Amino acid sequence: MKIFIETKRLILRELLPADAKGMFALDSNPNVLQYLGIQPITTLDECRKSIRLVRDQYERNGIGRWAVVLKDSYEFIGWAGLKLVDEMTINQHRNHYDLGYRFIERFWGQGYGYEAAQSIVNYGLNHLKIPKIHAYLAPNNIGSKRILEKCGLKFIETFEADGELFDWMEIENKK
Numbered sequence: 197m198k199i200f201i202e203t204k205r206l207i208l209r210e211l212l213p214a215d216a217k218g219m220f221a222l223d224s225n226p227n228v229l230q231y232l233g234i235q236p237i238t239t240l241d242e243c244r245k246s247i248r249l250v251r252d253q254y255e256r257n258g259i260g261r262w263a264v265v266l267k268d269s270y271e272f273i274g275w276a277g278l279k280l281v282d283e284m285t286i287n288q289h290r291n292h293y294d295l296g297y298r299f300i301e302r303f304w305g306q307g308y309g310y311e312a313a314q315s316i317v318n319y320g321l322n323h324l325k326i327p328k329i330h331a332y333l334a335p336n337n338i339g340s341k342r343i344l345e346k347c348g349l350k351f352i353e354t355f356e357a358d359g360e361l362f363d364w365m366e367i368e369n370k371k
């Protein structure tokens with residue numbers, strides 16, 4: 197099992213087929229999906245499929261979303277990471293690194309989102325030496341916006357996709 201990052205309280209490791217139940221706790225909860233414009237899933241098979249897709253990205257790009265687990269207990273609390281967006285264009289960008297994260301509701305409000313996101317931004321800029329990291333989000337996703345701003349991402353513009361508005365954020369590698 198490949199571990200990518202360790203923070204004070206978290207381990208960020210490759211997403212494994214065994215994470216399907218944890219993924220179900222995320223993606224079957226409408227509160228988690230509130231700002232994401234996707235419908236709750238209803239079967240474990242849907243989770244197995246999304247894990248396969250992420251693992252395909254590891255193979256293809258050497259990176260993708262990672263599982264976030266508690267250091268103390270190895271409990272799966274969600275996922276976070278950089279995805280190379282190579283199969284679609286978002287806000288006229290392609291082949292860019294998108295920062296994303298999603299946590300099981302009972303783990304919200306304890307600083308895990310920021311702790312994971314900040315470690316990923318550092319890893320992307322300092323270890324992978326990515327020139328820019330992007331993220332986009334629903335403008336009213338206040339919690340996510342706060343995390344991105346605390347990680348140093350700046351608001352660039354609002355754009356429209358499929359009839360919805362999104363904020364585009366980025367951080368440039370100054371080194």
Ligand SMILES: CC(C)(COP(=O)(O)OP(=O)(O)OC[C@H]1O[C@@H](n2cnc3c(N)ncnc32)[C@H](O)[C@@H]1OP(=O)(O)O)[C@@H](O)C(=O)NCCC(=O)NCCS
Pocket residue numbers: 227228229231232297298299300303304305306307308309310311332333334337338339340342343346
């Ligand atoms: C958004 C999300 C990642 C936040 O994770 P979290 O672990 O609860 O966030 P943190 O505890 O690290 O909080 C970071 C900051 O955001 C603030 N914050 C978090 N959620 C908030 C909310 N719903 N409303 C207002 N502020 C919020 C915190 O107060 C904290 O600010 P501070 O450092 O100034 O005190 C989490 O709610 C989640 O997984 N949501 C569902 C998926 C999602 O929307 N992902 C992002 C897609 S763009």
